[in-house]
Amino acid sequence: MAYNASLYIFIFLPICLAVYQMTPEKHRWKVLLGFSWLFFYMISGKLIVYLLGTTLLTHYIGIWLTWLKTREQMEIGNADRMQKKEIKKKYQKKRRAVLFLGVLILLSVLACLKYYNFFVHNTEMILDRFSLAFPLETRQVMMPIGISFYTLQAIAYMADVYWGKIQAEENPGRMALFLGFFPQIMEGPICRYSDTAESLYQGKSLRYENISDGYVRIFWGLFKKKIVADRLAAPVGVIFGHYTQYHGAVVAAAAVAYTVQLYMEFSGCMDIVIGSGKLFGISLPENFRQPFCARNASEFWRRWHITLGTWFKTYIFYPVSVSGPVKRWNQYGRKHAGKYVTNLVTSALALFPVWLCNGLWHGAKWSYIFYGMYYFTLILLGTAVKPVRERILQACHIREDAPYWRVLQIGKTWVIIFTGELFFRADGFRAGLHMFRSIFRGFDIRQFWDGTLLGFGMGRADLIAVAAGCIVVAVVGSVSERKGNVIGRLGKVRTPLRWCAYYALILAVFLFAAYGDGYQAVDLIYAGF
Amino acid sequence: MKMKILRRCTAFFLILGVLLWACSVWTDRLAEDMADSVPGRNHTVAKISAEPENTVDLLILGDSESHTSMSPMELWGESGVSAYVCGQSGQRIQETYYMLKKALQTQSPKAVILETNVMFRDPGFFRNLQTCFAEPLRYYMPVFRYHSLWKMIFDGQKNTEDDYKGFMIRNAVDPCDGEEYMKETTERQEIPEFARIYMEKITELCRKNDISLVLMSAPSPKNYNYRKHNALQEYADAQGLPYIDLNLKTKEIGIDWKQDSYDKGDHLNVYGAQKVTAYMGKYLKENYDLPDHRGDPKYADWDQMEKKYREKLNL
Known part of the structure; x- marks a missing residue:
């Protein structure tokens, strides 16, 4: 049962809303938990044990960390200054070990389910070169839905408790709801405990405004997913599936089409997810903010899959930046290599694990690793050439905020995005490289409008629907960029105009x-990660 | 405050209902006018709606087993009975019920033959539940069924494969080994709960409209066995419905599995359908009072269609 399925929107959600409202306020979170587990079970069946295991572990580690903190404070209370330092050091070490244990177990489970075959396959290939046999074999692994998402949430929770940013949750049921809340379990957003926990447990009564705003957001998501994304699935599948047969503009169009499909689908799904939360008065974090308005790769990632970027920044980039080796390099570099080189190397040291993990998080494939490294290189390059770029702009009297310069930068970023997504979607790194090279073979720009692109399982009417859908989304995005979230503010518009917008949206869908x-129903792409 | 919200919600959904109803009326008419071009599974629904009122005396319902085993043109040529096949590939029991309801909007058949393979289709609880909601929605709001018709404005009208009152000529031969597949046993296969619920509704609808309902199992080694036969016989006896299992009469009918199937015994080809139709025509003539419309000017197009059908068969 995907989020865009009628079963979810018109049956599951209304039943859940009705039961939720009929339940006394203090027990409503239990209704959400019950429906969350039902939702998970309907998709992954018995694999729900992984979610339950993660919940128990995360809860236990949180309690353990808090217990250690309490013990530390008790011991500190009776100690002198020298002893206090010793005690703090001792407990810091213990808490770090507990956190490490928790993270290790979670990542081990993820690694066994998601990366086992990748590891075996590649090790086999390496050993084969030396004529050695590898004792392990690849096997069919069943992965529970959303494991990559709830694992990150669990790690974030443990780290936040460790850093003292949040109090550990004492009730395992509430922890289960935080990790398994049904609207976000399949594709995120990756929530932090401090963002959502309170509103999840509050059990607010249903409100007319929330239900109307929630369903509008859901229909906006359906608009993106069902009018644009699902139509593009067929031609994208044909061209990427038989990439050796195509070249030139056809491959370029496939890269663009896939990027549009991915955006419309993922952001559309996020609209449905956020709308679902809104129905219950729960605000889930936004995951997209007009990514195609970005002026460079770095800004793109601050607008695309925002919660994943924030997670990597908070739990990898910052800890690495302030880690001992990087600090020591900073001190050494400033003395011997100069500020520019020091900053560049520091950025590289902190960014490398971020982008390696970003690539690997998407899946166990070399093309995903390349995808991560592609953005690592581009972002680092952006930092490296910044001084030169600024000097050139100054010399040429180009203002950063000049409209034409902005358009040029956005255009450049689009090329970067489309190229990245080409490798991301391709069936392996070699296929991606083949497709990228083939763009420059026999490229004829007229193929974009001479009807060539109509021969891939998408007729003229479908193409018109996709184009019209893209225009609507682009206009809404453009207004949102300048004046704030249009869909979110629709509820404040005067009734006749608002209702007209509602009817137009519903009828369009x-x-x-x-x-x-x-x-044919198209599976959610990110649910596979 | 609560009253105000209630009034607003009522007004909103009322207007939405009117808008959807208007779209439904428009798409339904469009589908009837362009019935030959309506693609996919909705083709059958559009075609039966487009038939002139009260001209069909026999309806045949079910999944692909139904529309490959009964040929209305054979029946017409043989006995002048006006039959129409409303079967669809993979038809679910909920669809069967609403197909019958749709047909009854314009037709008053005297008999309905329900091919029983549809009674064993069980896509699972949730899919069944979904279909239980989706089918009435499509029935009462045809905009949900025909919403893609706007595409013809840009893609043009394309006539689908020729059909002869719901029957398509499939003359390819892909034989099956013809091994005995109806091995007698006392075991029986459960009829899924959703099928029972909707069979009750179908039976009730037929009773209300004074229609004789006949259960028929078309010959198919891939889809039938004795366990299914036992379940269907028991069900038919309990409901007081006539049940004809043609899988037990293949010799009597003259089915030759080396010649009469186009997909290794899953479905009959036109040669098998001719034999089944001949047998069922005889059965209907003996048991039901179905009029002979041959020579009736109202049915002139049936004669023309039969001529076309015979020509196509002889090609």
């Missing part, structure tokens, strides 16, 4: 969406 006879 019912009339023009790719569903029913002649269309």
